[in-house]
Amino acid sequence: MKTILVIEDTPTMRANIAEILQLAPYQVVQAANGKEGIVRARQTHPDLILCDIRMPDLDGYGVLHILRKDPDLATVPFIFLTAMAEAADFRVGMNLGADDYLNKPFDDVTLLGAVELRLKKGPVIPTDLGANSDRLTSLQQAILEENNARQSLCEHYPTTQYNRKHRLYTVGGWPTALYFMSQGKGKVVKTDAVGNQFITGLIGTGDFVGYQALLTQAPYTDTVELLEDALVCTIPAVDLKALLDHLPVVANQFSRMLASEVANLQDKLLKEAYQSVRKRVAEALLLVERTFYPQPNTQLIADRLSGDRSYNQSLPMSLSRENWSDLVGASTETVIRILGDLRAEGMIEINGSLITLLDRDKLTHLKR
Structure with a gap:
């Protein structure tokens, strides 16, 4: 059974966390403050430490700093429990070697999920x-x-x-x-x-x-x-x-x-500013195929040289209308209208939420 050390100065919070972990089940060791937490860690050598940040006398940062310098405890996974969300506070903890954060208040599923994931990953390996x-x-x-x-x-x-x-x-x-x-x-x-x-x-x-x-x-x-x-x-x-x-x-x-x-992002922003929506739709269609349905370039070249008509036809692509709209950067109604135009011109085929590219060459020429 894995042992988890809970360092938390609020009695109710500490008891609730311990009860949830014991039901999981884990063996739980409790400490009411940072100094007691250091002692308990050296006595029990836990598999994981959950530690509050704001505590009197010795806060969570101090606990982590001391443990990371202890050869016997330096690699024990360490999760901060905090109600703070400022980026500077996160940076301090991560620079000291924390493995994760749990923002208060959290539910039992979030707590157990974070604990399970960290225990699966095992102890932190040295950077040597x-x-x-x-x-x-x-x-x-x-x-x-x-x-x-x-x-x-x-x-x-x-x-x-x-x-x-x-x-x-x-x-x-x-x-x-x-x-x-x-x-x-x-x-x-x-x-x-x-x-x-x-x-x-x-x-x-x-x-x-x-x-x-x-x-x-x-x-x-x-x-x-x-x-x-x-x-x-x-x-x-x-x-x-x-x-x-x-x-x-x-x-x-x-x-x-x-x-x-x-x-790529700069290019996308430039096109968003100056390209017509019709060109951006063609660009989006080719981007989705390139990212989600790639085909080897050697095969495409061979098919094209051999005159194989399937060169210009893709696999059916599935994406919601809202996602097409967010990708193009235009209203859903406008994107749907343009997709309809491209279908009428024989460049694509639409079957429900599935779109098949029928002519890559025309779409590529259109987006230039």
Whole structure:
């Protein structure tokens, strides 16, 4: 049975947390303040520590600082319990080596989910790569080599199946992990002050997501929502940091990925400002196919040279009208009208929510 140390100075809160964890069941050790928490940690060597931040005498930051310098307890997973949401407070904790946060008030499902996920990930590994960790090697290969290397990445990290519309993270949240889309589709969304949504990016199988906030050590500036049921691999931020700190080639690769995303976003904004909606719809159709239904370039070239008419035809693509609208940056009614025009001109076929590209060449020419 796993042992969890709960350090919380509010008796009612501490008792409630302990009761929920004991029902799970876990063995629970309780401490009423930071100083007592240090003593209990050294006595019991817990598998996980839940610790409040605001406590008299020795606060949560002090507890974490002391434990991270103790060789016997330095790798024990550590989750802060806090009612604070300011970015500066999150940054302090993450810089000290916290693994996660739980914002008060939280329900029993949220608590048990965070505990289970952290225990599955195991203790924090040191950032010294001399140990030649198998999972770090796998992560390095997946980042640099892609293709086959990415397929085996989730053998070393926990993979979770999420339902459609699940949000991997939301704007303003603090990044604690890198996400890898093992299977599925998602969208990157920004929302303006009055609630209008704009899709700034699409995520498909084999993509990493969430690394922008990890690299800048700042809260998320967007939200990632799944477009279908998906399998997502969760990689602790400490593993990515280990590679970035010790392997410049990995840092360079992420810098290139980030630069590419910035360039693509700038291009999208420019087209939003000056392109007609008709051209933006054509661009969106080709982008969705490119991201979610890619075909090998060698096959496309061979089909085209051989005169195969299927070269210009895609697999049926499924996306809601609202998502097409958010991706194009125009009203739903306008996008539906233009899709109807493209169907009448023989460029696409529409069957319910499914759209099939019938002529890539015409669509590509249209968006120029």
